[in-house]
Amino acid sequence: MSRIGKMPITLPEGVEVNITDTNRVQVKGKLGELEQLVNPAISVKNVDGTLVLERATEKKEHKSMHGLYRALIANMVKGVSEGFNVVQELVGVGYKAEAKGQLLDLSLGYSHHIYIELPSEIKVETVSERGKNPLIKMSSVDKQLLGQVAAKIRSLRKPEPYKGKGVKFQGEELRKKAGKAAGEK
Numbered sequence: 001m002s003r004i005g006k007m008p009i010t011l012p013e014g015v016e017v018n019i020t021d022t023n024r025v026q027v028k029g030k031l032g033e034l035e036q037l038v039n040p041a042i043s044v045k046n047v048d049g050t051l052v053l054e055r056a057t058e059k060k061e062h063k064s065m066h067g068l069y070r071a072l073i074a075n076m077v078k079g080v081s082e083g084f085n086v087v088q089e090l091v092g093v094g095y096k097a098e099a100k101g102q103l104l105d106l107s108l109g110y111s112h113h114i115y116i117e118l119p120s121e122i123k124v125e126t127v128s129e130r131g132k133n134p135l136i137k138m139s140s141v142d143k144q145l146l147g148q149v150a151a152k153i154r155s156l157r158k159p160e161p162y163k164g165k166g167v168k169f170q171g172e173e174l175r176k177k178a179g180k181a182a183g184e185k
Helices: 060-081 143-155
Strands: 016-019 024-028 033-037 042-047 050-055 084-091 096-100 103-107 114-117 123-127 135-140 166-169
Touching (some): 024 060, 033 060, 060 143, 096 123, 096 135, 114 143, 143 166
Antiparallel strands (some): 024 033, 042 050, 084 166, 096 103, 103 114
């Protein structure tokens, strides 16, 4: 059995789960609601406040889907009860970020500003303190969407390996290269 797939998902207080006959799982909580369509080979059952996923056969594709859907549903339950947060740091001289509603205005060292229209499910906040790198703080109930948007922002200016300039996740350790001067002696 799949080690992840066989683990039951405990439902926190205030979280409601509705499983339709078409294998659509709807999760409602205090922060919002999410839904996921589950492959018919995987059955989802609500047993006394815990969700249990079972697969139809022992085929390799069913084993992989077993763990996948368990992780997706567990993330939905955590998202509607606690939510997810991502903090990104802009490292570089003159790099700025400003949030105007759902529009994120980025200045990343290019000759132009970059504007990103964020989905309505994501709440964004920017922090700019003197002497510190600007921060972009995003929160959402949907872990997939939040990760996708954070990866898109990071891809606009990935951290380079010599000075570490670019957009990075807060707490991310970068592997820096020595550079040209270190090789001569």
